Amino acid sequence: MRAVPAGTGNLLGMTEDLVVRAEGLRKRFGSTQALDGVDLSMRRGTVLGVLGPNGAGKTTAVRVLATLLRPDEGRAFVAGIDVLKNPRQVRRKIGLTGQYASVDEDLTGVQNLVLIGRLLDLSGRDARRRADELLEWFDLSEAARRPAKTYSGGMRRRLDLAASLVGQPEVIFLDEPTTGLDPAKREDMWGVVRTQVASGASVLLTTQYLEEADALADEIVVVNHGKVIAHDTPDGLKRKVGGQTLRVRPADPARLPDVLRLLDLVAAPGTAASLDEAAGSRPGAASVPVSSDEALDKLIPALRADRVEVTELALHLPSLDEVFHALTGRVRTEELV
């Protein structure tokens, strides 16, 4: 589990180094209000996950920040530069990987990356060196001389990401970088994102996958209908929306009644312990909603005093799935995809 970033209790009021800052972004396409007053902030060296269903305005927000689209209203700064007044300077600081892999399919891996290098004013030799370096790093050296159209989906996505890193950007925008990838390939991409952040880049990524935002993001912005409906750490979001649950599994199932009795002592007001009977959960455990971590501190001595041996004792935060549903009022995950 990643450490919670310092100072997250006061996200929006902070004066520390914000590498992306947007205020009141509005954009309308015909009768669709794609952005309806979006505020965003991302601290340097972190990953900001922009989470939302299809059509929520995620891609529009990224296109505005990456200077591809002018908003109807609002201001945005990337790396301290005004996106609307100095888009050209912003483009020196950013790397963009779009929702659809935007490499040129007819060009080979190396030709694609050399082209980007040349467009970033690298000399022919330097562009070549940087391309080789990235191809090796993304495990594409063997395919370097093949046209990108022969690449698998995962390889193409890696090449696309490599293309956005040629200029060693300060800020990387990844618009749904893993949509359509199988789970193993998705985790590969996560590894790449983490490495980039470790080497000092800041990453803003949009995703429809709650799991992805949870795994990568230091902070999450939840967007729906062109509006930001929440901005917090993943843990903060979970805490804000749903209570925590304490689960205990006794070594001897016969002790379950004792476990239920002890759990009731630490239950959040108005709740009671119950046996885990949900479909898919292994029987033989009991859970109770609790209002704070202190419940754990009280429960452990109580279990010890009653000599209940346990094989599982855990405090669970609600999944982001549950958080999202609570925030957007949607019922099922399927609606998100």
Place this chain on the structure above:
Amino acid sequence: MTAIAMHSAALAKRSLIKTMRTPEALIDVTIQPVIFLLLFTYLFGGAIADGDRHAYLQFLLPGMLAQSLAMGGVALGQNLNADIEKGVFDRFRSLPISRAAPLIGAVSADVIRYLSVCVSLLLFGTIMGFRVETGVLPALGAVALSIGFGLCFCWISVWVGMMVRTSGAVQGIMFLLVLPLTFGSNVFVSTDTLPGWLQAFVAVNPITPLVEAIRGLLVGGPVAGPLTTTLLWMAGLLVVFVPLALRAYSRRA
């Protein structure tokens, strides 16, 4: 070299690599003009030129050059439209380069296509019996003028490519423009056989002076007048359609 020239050159190289990788994309500037040349010479030539096919070939080939060049630009607008749809241009637009560079690069690379038109038609025409009646320099001048005109005319296609939604629509619209321009001209027949209203159209059609100039340079005849008119048309095309294309490209979300 200034930055925009370097960036355009890098992007032109990209287009050339793509062309080399898909030679079948050159059919419309190699085999297709030759097929038209064969068709008109042997199928209609006898009827149009009263049995003298050789004389008709001498008349037709310079006109075919002009028609094939006008049609040769259609693919450019289609390719640019596809680049935008595939998201390739989003990457370019997120880079610190001039907005004009991707368009200038793509247009420059089209030189190879217009050169292909000239080489295929002159080479195959020679096999069929076409003879340059002027000399090497005027013939080279005709090739240069043809390519130059192609590079100016294709900006219409670039503009349409930026404006419409699909590459199929680019082709549809461009053919609506190119077919009347090339058939309603002096490409295939001597214009004095045409009805008056059509002669009026032919007289203001930019293809007409182009064909006259190329004819003059290849098989003899007046050059200075039609060449001047053609150069003015070329300048006019650039002045109107380059800014239109650039603006459409910048606005395209």
